[in-house]
Amino acid sequence: MNRNDHLSDLDKLVIEGDKLQVWWGRDGRKIRYLYSKGIIDCFIIDFIRDRVNGAKRQLAFSETPFLLPRLNNGNFPFGKTLNDSGILTEIQWFNAHTLMVSGTGGGKSNRSQYHAILIAPKVKGCWLIDIRKAEYRKLRPIFKQIGIDLKVIRGRNIQINPLQVPSGVQPIDYASVISDTLVRVLNLPPRSSILFRTTIIHLYAKYNILNGGQDYPHFFHLYDAIKENRDANPQARQAALDNLEVLLISLGPQMLGYHKGWDIQELARQHIVFELACLPDVGKDLILTTLLTSEFKSRIARGISNPKMDLWISFDEGQRIFSKKYESSNFDNPLIDLMGLVRGTGIGLDVSVLSTIDLSPLLPSLTSTKIIGRCGSITEYAAAGRFIGMNDEQIEWAAHHLVPGMFIGQVGEGNWRYPFVFKVPFIQDINSSTVKEDETVKTTRKFVTSKII
Incomplete structure (x- = not known):
């Protein structure tokens, strides 16, 4: 016996309406409430049929097999739909971390830069971490236009002491x-x-x-x-x-030869680009782990618990440091461990990776907002699509239609948790060579308080 045999045709239509999220607006919510209480008349029946059949028709003739997102309220412009309607979310949803999967040339750096420009003015600190390239430095002129001094620090110019005790910690x-x-x-x-x-x-x-x-x-x-x-x-x-x-x-x-390096708690109140491409892998791991561990332990010691996000950290090209191989070779991955903890202290992480292959299986579980860009194979789309509940039709559509600058997303909170297609504006390609090396050195002088051997 089919478990739906006891349902009437109208019941099945209402269930379809629930899946299609057609009960928007005051009238829609009232009609759905009345139906749930068994109050039905000809007007209610006609309303239900019109709403559900209209949504089914709209989806059938849509360019995509995805529902249009019902994300119309919030303080953060997440992106735009394919018909240029705005998508609004809450900036605090990024506190629960973001994962983006996209192949080379899919636009993941542009997406993270777009979000960085919008998030930076609303948080006390913003760390943009270039692990393999030097992409974020080109945002310095744009940040300057919105009144933010974006400091650019090359890896060899970082002055920290991992043995320096964070503020408030014993x-x-x-x-x-x-x-x-x-x-x-x-x-x-x-x-x-x-x-x-x-x-x-x-x-x-x-x-x-x-x-x-x-x-x-x-x-x-x-x-x-x-x-x-x-x-x-x-x-x-x-x-x-x-x-x-x-x-x-x-x-x-x-x-590493400093009795007292930069105060990491002071760095957490700055907007900084860390360029780590010039460092060996072990150096990258040490610096990233020290920065996160020090700031996290200081916040815990100071009694900071479940605040609004005030430090946003974006990792571009984070494939290696969040890889499965790295995790198995080191028993456990220190950055993965920290991801599960820092959320409750007002630190939001945004991680961009090239592929789901070799990705730590814990990373999708620790990130609430997911974004998929153009990938290289149907296998990649299937693996990433399962993270956000895409069906076979949606996965096949993504493989055939996603182009650079177009993405599929799922937000981590709110009433709309279905995957949706969106796009972001292209950030004007400012030649990074216009940000001279002597200028990047000058940006760090304000907080150079380190004491060498």
Whole structure:
């Protein structure tokens, strides 16, 4: 027996109307409410038929198998429909993180730049992270027009000390956090965490950090202290020294040789482009993990819980750092771990990747808003489409019709959670060479308070 056999033709029509979201407006909501209470007359029946059949006809003659989004209220212009109607959402929905999947040339960088221009004026801090390219720097003139000083920092000019205790955090507590972080970033065996923790605590005591001192030890001190510790486990000690030595040679004292580096809590109130393409992978991992871990731990220590989003971080070309291989080789991915935690502290992340292949299976679960651009194969469309509940017809349409600048999206909150087609304006292609290197150096001078060896 079919479970719908007991339904009348009108019941089935109302169910179709629910799926098509036809009960918009005051009249539609009232008619649906009356029907649910068993109040039916000729006017109500005609209204239901007109609404549902009209929506079915509109969908049948539509250019796409997607419903038009009922996203007409909000403070954020997410994009436009194919007929140029505006799509409005709430900026705070980005607090629950965004994932975008699109192949090369699909327009993912343009989409993230468009959203960055609109989000930046409404948050205290905005970090635009170029992992492979140097795309975001071209936004500096545009940001200047809207009254924002967008600072551009090349990877080799970053001045941080991962051993610097964040504001409000106890040094003993932070020693445990940064020890676990180093084990993951350097791909060390778990027993190395104990060696790092005890060494860092001894260094904090030596440099009076436990009593409020501000001249923090740095990685060169950590390397020397582990090297001198002949009583440590030989395997853990040698593994730590080998990996630390590579890191120190790769990044050098110009990046890691600071007793007191930039205040990351101050960086969180700035609009910054971090260009990491020039750094080795381990350097990228260390910097990104340090930035997120420090700011997250500081917010937790200061009692910040479930605020409005005030720091938005966009990762362009984030395939490697959110990959499945990276996760398995490091036991677990420190950035994936942080994604599940930072949402509750007012930090929203936006991650763009090239492919679902090798993508961490946790990433779709940790991001509420999803966006799909032009991909390279039907397999990609099928995998990404399943993230947002696309059916076979919609997946096939996407494979045949998506072009650069056109996307399929699903917002993370609100009453409309169905996938929809949208487009965003093309950001004028400002030649990034117009942002000179000496200009990028000048943008950082305001908060250069680091103290070198």
